[in-house]
């Protein structure tokens with residue numbers, strides 16, 4: 001499956017050169033720079049992490065405290081899956097249902113969210129769920145194109161952890177000129193150029209909703225947040241491995257080498273304050289990382305960046321994939337770790353299989 005760019009600044013996220021050319025233009029309409037500028041809404045590049053989590057936390061607390069018919073009906077504010085399913089089966093998409101869905105999903109971990117979303121999909125209720133759950137700042141449900149993009153995201157079953165995010169973070173589409181998550185407002189903002197290509201929109205949503213989810217769960221900002229956001233879209237829509245080193249270190253170098261003005265101090269960031277739910281999601285995203293990025297050990301991640309990746313020039317698009325590959329090899333050799341092997345390509349016909357078998361036999 002071709003995955004166009006997410007509209008992210010470092011939108012090139014895989015090491016397969018042939019896909020690079022057709023990725024970027026999909027999210028870069030003529031005459032206008034549309035990019036994820038998550039970082040620009042952060043007033044200070046460093047030390048902002050402590051306050052950033054609070055916006056999400058306060059919002060979540062407000063959701064949990066807010067009065068609703070459901071909370072009156074259920075003791076101690078505990079919304080059950082049965083209540084959520086019943087509301088969706090009866091086609092309810094009103095604000096009280098949205099509130100109930102938020103209250104239900106916010107305390108749930110990744111697995112439990114997935115189980116309920118599986119039930120919703122199995123009963124054919126995904127469309128009702130999206131109409132009930134997603135709003136813009138004005139309180140309007142999503143239009144047909146945004147609905148199609150969200151359906152594409154949720155039908156993978158891989159980003160069900162976002163259910164609570166959808167119920168608590170408005171998604172706005174309009175003439176914004178940017179694609180970004182705004183932590184201060186807890187809102188996703190999408191320029192209308194994001195519409196038109198459902199898969200491209202789904203890629204963008206997978207990425208921006210990662211920022212929103214991470215913000216609510218103690219995620220650090222900077223290159224690590226961007227990099228995992230890029231991984232989220234590959235995780236959702238591809239099945240192979242990807243390189244978190246390319247995504248995270250590549251973002252850091254992108255800000256240094258490709259931004260105007262250059263941002264050499266753009267932070268690498270870390271995920272040491274991630275709560276257990278974000279940690280679980282990061283581990284799932286990290287499980288397909290061929291580069292074995294040391295994201296769970298920030299001092300090591302910083303050291304290895306300085307030694308192996310800081311010298312690489314991100315502005316040389318043609319040399320970048322091979323440079324990353326070589327730096328990754330050197331990093332892992334120095335660690336004494338072997339890389340996770342890529343699965344061997346299977347021969348396409350029996351004759352090739354026999355030839356392959358003969359070659360191996362002869363040591364060729």
Ligand SMILES: [Zn+2]
Nearest residue numbers: 036038226229
């Ligand atoms: Zn981003």
